[in-house]
Amino acid sequence: MCKFIFVTGGVVSGLGKGITAASLGRLLKSRGLNVTAMKLDPYINVDPGTMSPYQHGEVFVTEDGSETDLDLGHYERFMDEDLNQYSNITTGKVYWNVLQKERAGKYLGETVQVIPHITNEIKEHIYLAQQKSKADVLICEVGGTTGDIESQPFLEAIRQVALEKGRANCIYMHVTLIPFIEGSNEPKSKPTQHSVKELHSYGIFPDILIARCNRPIDEQIKEKISLFCDIPKDCVIENKTLDSLYDVPFMLQQQGLDDIICKRFSFDTPQADLSAWSSYIKETENMNHVNIALIGKYVKLHDAYLSVIESLHHAGFVNHAHIHIKWIDSETITNDSIQELLSDVQGILIPGGFGSRGVEGKILAATYAREHNIPYLGICLGMQIASIAFARSVLQYKDANSIEFDQDTTHPVIHFMDTQNDDLQKGGTMRLGAYPMRIKKDTQLYACYQEIEISERHRHRYEFNQAYRNAFEQHGMIISGTSLDDELVEAIEYSDNDFYIGVQYHPEFKSRINRPHPLFVNFVRYALKHK
Known part of the structure; x- marks a missing residue:
């Protein structure tokens, strides 16, 4: 059975969920696994094709002509896999599909609601992305920030995936911010605690926490996060800002992120060999x-x-x-x-x-x-x-x-x-x-x-x-x-x-x-x- 890794974000946007997901894909692929990735975007545009680059950045285009989020570019470049129309879906596209089905009488007179119709549409797209790729692992990034109103149907959908596919076949990975307060000269874990608490309120309990920071996180902070967020200490992964985004896979590997995932999913694979990747980066x-x-x-x-x-x-x-x-x-x-x-x-x-x-x-x-x-x-x-x-x-x-x-x-x-x-x-x-x-x-x-x-x-x-x-x-x-x-x-x-x-x-x-x-x-x- 395919395994699912859901990547969510908290506290603020722009923490590097896409790079984290892409780097993890590189690590798992380097262990011999068949990996694919997709992005769930909460905005109501059907796709980013008509959005201003100032608001959204570039529009990435797949082989089959889908106009998609720029994170798909990261996925393709890191994983060296061509993605497709199933690799990106927006709130607008979800509602577009559901309304077309309602007009065609596909719901047999039912009252169309967010649950189950919208969430079912999201899940159907997730399962299609996996089926079309025949992947061992699907890495699914949820756009936006936990607590956003527009993200709620996506969070509910990924909660239901674990119910349908088995909790043992799903990993929830939460990317959050550890700010450093210059005045008191200390990092703060409270925003992360609040973000995880918010995620808990949706019925999602993170297995791994990716802590984005500009300075190294000491063991005391990791222990505090582990205690208050109910996450094992070795599953609190430091994601420090680096000079090159191509160094991120090495940083995550050094902390054993791919080992944690392979152990959880019972994958018997060799260690990730990043020597070729290293040779490209002169x-x-x-x-x-x-x-x-x-x-x-x-x-x-x-x-x-x-x-x-x-x-x-x-x-x-x-x-x-x-x-x-x-x-x-x-x-x-x-x-x-x-x-x-x-x-x-x-x-x-x-x-x-x-x-x-x-x-x-x-x-x-x-x-x-x-x-x-x-x-x-x-x-x-x-x-x-x-x-x-x-x-x-x-x-x-x-x-x-x-x-x-x-x-x-x-x-x-x-x-x-x-x-x-x-x-x-x-x-x-x-x-x-x-x-x-x-x-x-x-x-x-x-x-x-x-x-x-x-x-x-x-x-x-x-x-x-x-x-x-x-x-x-x-x-x-x-x-x-x-x-x-x-x-x-x-x-x-x-x-x-x-x-x-x-x-x-x-x-x-x-x-x-x-x-x-x-x-x-x-x-x-x-x-x-x-x-």
Whole structure:
């Protein structure tokens, strides 16, 4: 029978439940177990696809095209497992499904209520996630903080799972905060005690407590937590803030977290071997340092570009380079400021995004990279920006634009897909998920992949306008990647530069620490040469 590990959080949000769950998944997988993970999100949006990155961070896209919480990116990167539509569910999606069933008469005239109908829907999704993956262990993270009104149906559902599957087949792991009070120079366990008490009131009794802290926790505090929270002392695990999130699995292993779980579940497995994981994470001292400009409009919240950041670090590991990201708000880029802003960088990256704010600054940056032979990687919108910049400065189409930004442009080098228009609903109507594509030989793109046919994940609504394809190629902007039927442009590159590539897809969603994405690897490699 599959085993279930439920990860909850208390006191405050942002304690690292996702990293904890992902790290545990890495440890259990390293012991030879088949592990999967999922996230239960309490917000009423059906998915995060229409939410502002300032509120939610990036939207992570799975192979099957599901727009999901960014924690799924952590799960995939740490566990090296592709997740799917069953790996993330929200309150909005739960109610959407229940209401559709009610309209279809599936409840045979019953009064539809939170219990059992909403909780049954949540449990059904949890069981489906396990069945589709055939996992030995399902790690299920509950979003939000214990005590939130919106989290209550999820907590009730995971309580019922233990009733249905057997308490011996479920572990409840609670992540909570141990604040340090500077004035009295001591850590405090009282917030944790209150959080666990709140969880007890829902009928959930944690087996393991993950204590998030900025300073080491002494034995006295652990004993106090153990006593007041009714948790064995060896199950109080310190989760200290580290310089690198990739060090978290080692910290948890040193405290025996995976041993505790395997003992509880009666798993007869070898110890976790993290030697390969360790070999990927190179020491950054005495490494080459490289400055990469990441130009966007959400740069005040770095989580908006989380997968891009991690992909750059993966590429840094394999290139023995320490990546320093220079965050540049595209609205600050003007003809007067661009030289000062970009003179100290060795690579320029423009990631995906939506909306017209800051676009003109990005166009200036893409032009600057091309004219100064600075390695450039444009992702999704970044490819479209490179196209607009080229059309304006090389083809001399002065009003060239995307119809997303200017409906009246006479040169719409970026336009809607044939099946779309501006009247479509915004949620879930984009080109989403993995699509195959073909790469042209003897191109910069082929040098990265060394393959003719690949598959990459997409999340976009607009496409390169094929009417401009010949003009682009005649002036040096090569169409280096297309859909298999040649109807859609997937990648462009400027032939006169060492590395100048724009791709319509999102390579960052497939980068792993053990398999850095070749586009990022080569981008960083050329950036190092540009020093």
